[in-house]
Amino acid sequence: MSNATPVLSAKGLVKRFGRVTALDETDFELYPGEVLAVIGDNGAGKSSLIKALSGALTPDAGEIRMNGEPVSFSSPMQAREAGIETVYQTLAVSPALGISDNLFLGRELRKPGILGSVFRMLDKAEMRRQATQQLSDLGLLTIQNINQAVETLSGGQRQGVAVARSAAFGSKVVILDEPTAALGVKESRRVLNLIKDVRDRGLPVVLISHNMPHVFEVADRIHVHRLGKRAAVIRPDTHTMSDAVAIMTGAVEVESDAA
Amino acid sequence: MTQSKSNPSVSDHERIAESVSGTLAKRNEPEVQTGLQRLHRFFHANPTAAPAIVLLAAIAAFTMIVGERFLAPFNLSLVLQQVTIIGTLGIAQTLIILTMGIDLSVGAIMVLSTVVMGRMAVEFGLPPALAVTLGLGMGALCGAINGALVTKVKLPPFIVTLGTWNIFFALNLWYSKSETIRSQDIEATAPLLQWMGTSFEVFGARLTYGSLLMLALFGLVWYALNWTAWGRHVYATGDDKDAAELAGIRTQRVLMSIYVVAGLVCGVAAWLMIGRIGSVSPQVGFMSNLDSITAVVIGGTSLFGGRGSIFGTLIGALIVGIFRNGLALAGVDVLWQEFTVGLLIIVAVAIDQWIRRASA
Structure with missing residues (x-):
């Protein structure tokens, strides 16, 4: 090594x-x-x-x-x-804030096209998808709702x-x-x-x-x-x-x- | 995983502990909830629900007490007009309170901005549109001063705005020479200043452009708070500033932007104010800071930051308006209106404390 x-x-x-x-x-x-x-x-x-x-x-x-x-x-x-x-x-x-919001805090994704560039609209669906992916990769999918506020989770979660x-x-x-x-x-x-x-x-x-x-x-x-x-x-x-x-x-x- | 050869006692220890905690593991299963817990969870997830229920209950109650007269479109639209100023200042106040601050200067910023708009248009004869813009700019400038004192000098928002409340109000008296600009003079030289007071009728309801602008502003701020990164950062900053900082959010910038936007919104409130009362008076409205805080608090936004919704404030302002209007129509003495508003504030904060007790 x-x-x-x-x-x-x-x-x-x-x-x-x-x-x-x-x-x-x-x-x-x-x-x-x-x-x-x-x-x-x-x-x-x-x-x-x-x-x-x-x-x-x-x-x-x-x-x-x-x-x-x-x-x-x-x-x-x-x-x-x-x-x-x-x-x-x-x-x-x-x-x-929710789990998905927390995962992307400080590096949010915006919608493609004019919605994102002019109206600065967040791509919540995509962030949720990626957050779910990330959590399931790490075997954390016991978390039911990706929008759940983090304070409602247990310490380990x-x-x-x-x-x-x-x-x-x-x-x-x-x-x-x-x-x-x-x-x-x-x-x-x-x-x-x-x-x-x-x-x-x-x-x-x-x-x-x-x-x-x-x-x-x-x-x-x-x-x-x-x-x-x-x-x-x-x-x-x-x-x-x-x-x-x-x-x-x-x-x-x-x-x-x-x- | 290479298992360590040398410490069997560890895994033994953990196995015992695990079996002990196994009995506690059921805590993670969907447990049987009591009605109260379910209610708590519902309110925790929906901060606007409690004020909305109070609003509907109040409307139902006053309809029973006062009768048809109360529910008439004309009367309800009157309430909307009456809450336009407080509602708009409430938008500014909500933004600040969401970041765990408080703004005592909103009323004074508004009055100062009305005086700037009035004097620029009427006395200096500037084009009304420019005068309005300067008034809005004055609001934003005042907000920037508050913001700089909070973020750069690092003073608590309560103290900063208590100070600037007095300072802005004094500047307003100085600049206006404590004189009111009469409605007729504004009408003659700069009718645009009163344009927000223009009303029209739909189905017996009398709406003003001002109240529509207020509603539009609520919609805009709702969008910004819920659908942009800036909005998420505002909540995160108010929720836990250190955590937001560690997550890479430049919280000082977020705070600064909040104060500037709040000041600008106070400038808009100034324009609505001229529309509503017709004249520019340096003495009217500088106390509305407390009413705006009332609307925010009754609307379910937590004074401890990070929780609440902008539409809660609209509902909060409407609750106060409905109570005042309903009690007046019922022939109750004005002092009981104040009494009721006081009661509402305390009940609202008590409910907030209960809801905030995080996870049920």
């Missing part, structure tokens, strides 16, 4: 907030078609790393590459345009809508920030399956999570963050959860072997 070009990679990222060093020359690689989990203790710099990758934060030093090409993002919008879709913990869906949106629209990388944090067991299971579905469609996924069982279930590789840098990259089939925790807390030092 390490022979392939990473879809998204970072080298020597540094970010300081005053006297606090959030990112201390950290590296990062995401390869095509994998689920990469990012774990780390609170304050280890996980979220700074993710923010730097998704454009929400500009690093002081270091470089980010997409498919080998250097990129730099000054806003989340730029990262999104480059194909990096982030699903934030707060979900970023509009509760009162909402997460599903947010993930479906991130996986649509030709995105190249999906970053999920604690997608199962607020969910029950059954709902978490659905979301984990969804993550696998997204991966199986060829989209690489970055999963930030505190939940070790979830991480060990879906991740192909695990990036362990500690003290602002990558402490190790391990694999679920060669390491145990206790190994991961040991690395995370600094009880064990690991040579970067499995990367």
Whole structure:
């Protein structure tokens, strides 16, 4: 796997907030078609790393590459345009709007011809069709009505809508920030399956999570963050959860072997 | 999926938890709903339903109390004329409230615009069409000032418009020298200003161009809110601004556009106002901000943003008009009209709170 070009990679990222060093020359690689989990203790710099990758934060030093090409993002919008879709913990869906409206929020389709160009009329039927397609591709068709307000959905279904949106629209990388944090067991299971579905469609996924069982279930590789840098990259089939925790807390030092 | 060899306890744990939650899984099945839940869902999905029912009930009740006189086309068309100004200001107010704002300055913007139209046409002798355009422009400018203070200086809309309400009203008194432009003078020099008051009769109903323009404006704004991306963005911005921002919507721009459009609509209301009262008076109508909020709230648009419909406001304005008219015809003292309107506001917001309790 390490022979392939990473879809998204970072080298020597540094970010300081005053006297606090959030990112201390950290590296990062995401390869095509994998689920990469990012774990780390609170304050280890996980979220700074993710923010730097998704454009929400500009690093002081270091470089980010997409498919080998250097990129730099000054806003989340730029990262999104480059194909990096982030699903934030707060979900970023509009509760009162319908599922279809939410999927297309900010990139609505207009009717062809004069209705669309002059009267700016939305093509609701086409958006509904594509939204239904997208949801059924991801096995989310338990949602009965594509116009249903998102707030009437369960937590897992909402997460599903947010993930479906991130996986649509030709995105190249999906970053999920604690997608199962607020969910029950059954709902978490659905979301984990969804993550696998997204991966199986060829989209690489970055999963930030505190939940070790979830991480060990879906991740192909695990990036362990500690003290602002990558402490190790391990694999679920060669390491145990206790190994991961040991690395995370600094009880064990690991040579970067499995990367 | 490569199953991890090292943690069998995990899947065990999950299996147990799953079987526990299995008992709860029925929650996702179509459950037996109580009548109240069904009602709640219906209102949640149809925000205009509650005000529409109130309107119809009010019409039925007053027909029984007052009799045929109330239901006569002439009387009902009179109500429509009476709500033209408030209805139009209500359009502006709805747009702002949908974005979780509030606009206390709509009445003052309208009055200032009437004075601009009147003075430009009558005193400076500009072509009436140009005078009307300048008045509309004044409305849009006032809206832009509100919008800039909300989006650039980042002040709360309530404070911004409380301030500009006073400022616009003071400018209006200064610019008009507190003088009324008489109806006869307008008629002689710029009849176009009063054109919106022109009425015609159909089946005993007396309609004005002004009330028709108001209805057309409702239709136009309905289209913009429901069938354009801009409209979706307005709802999304009011619903959850941060979420809208993360979805890539430039919410500050949306807000700015809302304030400018609202100001422009107030300018239209100014033209309707001259048509309705004939003259230009710097003292009339600057308090209509509260009536416009009343129409919006009774029409079922939530003060917390993101929910509501533009036609709800039309219905809300009509409910107020019907109550005032019906109570007057029934010979009830004016003070009870105010009392009733107050009651309607409180009931409407109470219902809104209940409906908003999201998923039933």
